[in-house]
Amino acid sequence: MGLFEGKKLLITGVLTEASIAYAIAELAIDEGAEVVLTGAGRGMRLTERTARKLSTTPDVLELDVTKPDQLAAVAADLTERWGKIDGVLHAIGFAPEACLGGNFMNTEWDDVSVAVNISAYSLKALAGAMRPLLAEANGSVVGLTFDATVAWPAYDWMGVAKAAFESTARYLARDLGPEGIRVNLISAGPIRTVAAKSIPGFSQFEDAWDGKAPLGWDVNDQVAVARSTLALLSDWFPATTGTIVHVDGGYHAMGA
Numbered sequence: 001m002g003l004f005e006g007k008k009l010l011i012t013g014v015l016t017e018a019s020i021a022y023a024i025a026e027l028a029i030d031e032g033a034e035v036v037l038t039g040a041g042r043g044m045r046l047t048e049r050t051a052r053k054l055s056t057t058p059d060v061l062e063l064d065v066t067k068p069d070q071l072a073a074v075a076a077d078l079t080e081r082w083g084k085i086d087g088v089l090h091a092i093g094f095a096p097e098a099c100l101g102g103n104f105m106n107t108e109w110d111d112v113s114v115a116v117n118i119s120a121y122s123l124k125a126l127a128g129a130m131r132p133l134l135a136e137a138n139g140s141v142v143g144l145t146f147d148a149t150v151a152w153p154a155y156d157w158m159g160v161a162k163a164a165f166e167s168t169a170r171y172l173a174r175d176l177g178p179e180g181i182r183v184n185l186i187s188a189g190p191i192r193t194v195a196a197k198s199i200p201g202f203s204q205f206e207d208a209w210d211g212k213a214p215l216g217w218d219v220n221d222q223v224a225v226a227r228s229t230l231a232l233l234s235d236w237f238p239a240t241t242g243t244i245v246h247v248d249g250g251y252h253a254m255g256a
Contacts (some may be wrong), residue, residue, distance in 0.1 A: 002032030002148060003234050008129065008137075008199050010074075012063065012089025013116050013144075021091040022050060023222035024229050029056050029228065034231045036081075038063035038074065065092055065122035071129035084136035087233035088141035090126055094118040099157035100206055114155050120164035127172050134254045138180035142232045144167060144225075145185045145244065153204045166244060173242030182241040184232045188225045189217050189248035193256065213249030 009028050012148050013021035025035050033240045036060040039047030048060045061074050078085060095115035098107050127134070127141050134141065146155070148163035166185060173183040190205040209217045231237060246252045 002030065003230070003236075004028055004086075004181050004241065005032035006076075007033045007037050007086040007234075008084060009033045009087045009089065009233065010038070010078065010085055011035055011058075011089045012065075012126070013089065014039070014050055015043055016046065016050055016193075017053060018191075018222075019227075020052075020188065020191055020193060020222045020225050022054075023089075023226035025058070026054055027223075027226045028233075029067070029232055030060075033086075034058075034082075036061060040064040041046060059121070063124050066156070068129075071125060075129045075133065078130070078133055082133070083114075085130055085133040085139050086129055086137045087140045087142065088134065089229065090123050090141065092122050092156070093124075093161070094142075095119065095158040095161060098175050102156065103165075104156040105184055108132070108156055110231055112160070115161045115193055116164055119158065119161035120168055123168045124172060124173060125167055125175065127181075129179070130242050131176065131179070132212070134176075134181045135179040136236075140182045140184070140233045140237075141176075143185045144229070146190075147246070147248070149186050166237050169244075170242045177241055182232075184237070184241060185244045186229050186232065187242055187244050187246045187248065187252070188215065189251060190219050191225065192219045209249065209251055212254055213251040214254065215249040215252065217249035227249065 011021055011025045013226050037051055037060045039060050051060050052055055063070050063074050071077050096111040098111045099115050123143055144161050148166050152159055169183050189209055206219050226248050
């Protein structure tokens with residue numbers, strides 16, 4: 001019997017097989033979960049095509065997290081389909097090109113606001129829309145972050161958005177905890193996803209991890225992150241919320 005036998009999971013952020021969310025969905029299905037994916041805009045067809053590569057092809061629902069009507073539609077679908085959600089994965093992030101690549105001092109609010117809305121506020125929007133379904137199951141919300149306690153080369157306003165994302169998770173943990181809903185984050189080391197490749201100077205992250213992470217780090221391997229994420233989504237962390245778990249080979253704990 002798998003760890004997620006009989007469990008229902010909503011997973012966002014699957015674009016290609018290189019997506020961290022793809023590895024999480026794959027492992028969840030292997031562990032017995034029933035999974036629904038979401039896709040948005042021009043990426044919807046890509047998500048649908050990638051979904052067919054999983055061992056069991058899940059349905060893909062349209063979800064732009066900046067559109068309240070789509071959030072409500074997904075919640076209504078899952079209410080009718082399942083009546084509860086055991087876990088939600090937030091693997092959503094976007095920043096306009098102007099927000100990245102060493103342009104920090106020149107970026108205008110119009111671009112920054114897009115990054116903060118999609119990459120940070122969306123956690124509250126998603127958790128809020130699924131709140132009744134999560135409460136029905138004492139469910140878990142897990143988001144993917146990249147350590148926002150320091151300034152990174154090229155990451156710029158996306159780093160600021162991630163800091164807001166991490167703070168949002170703590171406030172959600174406070175407000176949703178009385179309903180039995182847990183909210184935690186995984187701070188992953190750099191993985192060569194489509195999103196990562198769009199960051200100018202991403203190779204600098206790879207170089208930083210090389211030789212400094214005491215457990216080593218493989219930028220092409222999503223499995224460690226997937227396993228840790230599923231652990232937080234499962235019943236095995238029933239009293240853990242508002243926490244950031246680092247899955248980065250130990251890099252975050254090392255000095256110079």
